[in-house]
Amino acid sequence: MRRGPLREGTFRSRLHEPRTAVVLGRWLGAAVLLCFLTGLLSHVLQQPPGWVAGLLPSRPVNGYRVTQGLHVISGTAAIPLLGAKLWTVYPRLFEWPPARSVAHLLERLGIAVLVAAMLLELFTGLLNTVQWYPWPFPFRQTHFWLGWLATGGLLVHVGAKAPLIAAHWRRVRPELAGRRAFLGVVAASVAAVTVTTAGQTVPWLRALDLFAPRRPDIGPQGLPVNRTAAQAGTTTVPADWRLQVDGPHPYSLSLHELAELPQYEHDLPISCVEGWSASARWSGVRLRDLLDRAGAPADATVRVTSLEADGPYRVMDMPAGYARDPLTLLALRVNGEVLAADHGFPARIVAPNRPGVLQTKWVQRMEVL
Known part of the structure; x- marks a missing residue:
């Protein structure tokens, strides 16, 4: 039943392997957790629960500037990281048969929910930076709950894959040919999207603010x-x-x-x-x-x-x-x-x-x- 681009033997790159996936997973996990925590803080500051409202500090003066800037920067950086991570593991998405047992079926369903939540979270967040909302549902509430779903799904996934992650956490010798170059390209891509968008909130990067939707010095x-x-x-x-x-x-x-x-x-x-x-x-x-x-x-x-x-x-x-x-x-x-x-x-x-x-x-x- 697997034909065309999904047939057996289609995915020939040696970089579709656990060590590359683990390295990218570490980078992506750090970006997602930073994005989640700063986003949670932003949500509390915008709409504080009654018991929290009186505890919110007015200092440091630039506190929200830093945390919300980190939120958008880490979310933007997560986009190429997620793309690279999915490229590394996507042959596993077409395993045949789709489910070998009930436990395997539940694992794959969990991965499907995780991938869908991550893609939708980053997609809606990116469009929010340009204030474009081409969907019928409210952005803020949807983005908030997707953040919990994506982060929770990520933690469950890490727990399920802990033995595999532990086995490939450390660098092995000899290094797989092409892995270092591939990771270098991914790192360069993350750096490029960061330095060309972070200038909308980081003053010393303003000269490189090429693709961010705002220039902080332009307006009435x-x-x-x-x-x-x-x-x-x-x-x-x-x-x-x-x-x-x-x-x-x-x-x-x-x-x-x-x-x-x-x-x-x-x-x-x-x-x-x-x-x-x-x-x-x-x-x-x-x-x-x-x-x-x-x-x-x-x-x-x-x-x-x-x-x-x-x-x-x-x-x-x-x-x-x-x-x-x-x-x-x-x-x-x-x-x-x-x-x-x-x-x-x-x-x-x-x-x-x-x-x-x-x-x-x-x-x-x-x-x-």
């Missing part, structure tokens, strides 16, 4: 944006706009009144889930000063509502650890200029160590919970 006022004012329906701000602050002592302020309050300047990054980040000089009013004026308790969570009519992050809750940080601003200016509409005019939130989707733009109301 020298900063990129994901959601524009036109997309959010906030290109025109009401002439009578006032910031409403609700708490024990509610009040409201016009833009002119906000500008007359003590102003602070801080260098803070905008770090987005798609993997890009950019630092800027933000200036505005400290959030803690606005909360103190409203009589907010020191441990109060703050709910921030945007002018935009809809959107998954139109309403954002900020735990006290962020709201009380002296670096957290209701920003009115960036790099010495009044905020452009795309950057959140008349006012936006900028806080340390937070995902960009939670740096609410076009702020209309703050409510002490």
Whole structure:
């Protein structure tokens, strides 16, 4: 029944062998585990469970920039590694007969689930970096659960293959002809996709940022944006706009009144889930000063509502650890200029160590919970 390209003897390369697979598996496993752990952290920061929300730290300032940058970098690096790994082992995918026993059938089904989950996880993650979603299911929830499925499947697979892995873990002499060259090509491919995309978050690689979907220095006022004012329906701000602050002592302020309050300047990054980040000089009013004026308790969570009519992050809750940080601003200016509409005019939130989707733009109301 095996005919054409699947017939016996088709796969002639000597590199379809366990030692090559084990070496590639080590590299791929490291990339997947790093990608999984940093992705899990990103998920918690974006949508923290209630018992975690008050424990999330606002420092280090560049924490999310580093972890989410590593998430996208390791996920991108895993793509050529997975391709090389599958090339090394794919003759085993066409073993005949397909199942020699119930245990063998379960092992092959597990491998099928693992491969499918890995391919779909990396494919959806790659398209998310360019904000293209050609599927009917929600990306974030699907990507989260696929991450668990792929990582769990990988750990089960390693456990099932532990004896084989142990037998081929160490280098053997003499070296198989062509193995070192093949692994060198794979390593060079990983290095190439890394250095030509990581510049969207790693400043000293910016000159090599050839294929990343973002340049951190291109956009309105020298900063990129994901959601524009036109997309959010906030290109025109009401002439009578006032910031409403609700708490024990509610009040409201016009833009002119906000500008007359003590102003602070801080260098803070905008770090987005798609993997890009950019630092800027933000200036505005400290959030803690606005909360103190409203009589907010020191441990109060703050709910921030945007002018935009809809959107998954139109309403954002900020735990006290962020709201009380002296670096957290209701920003009115960036790099010495009044905020452009795309950057959140008349006012936006900028806080340390937070995902960009939670740096609410076009702020209309703050409510002490």
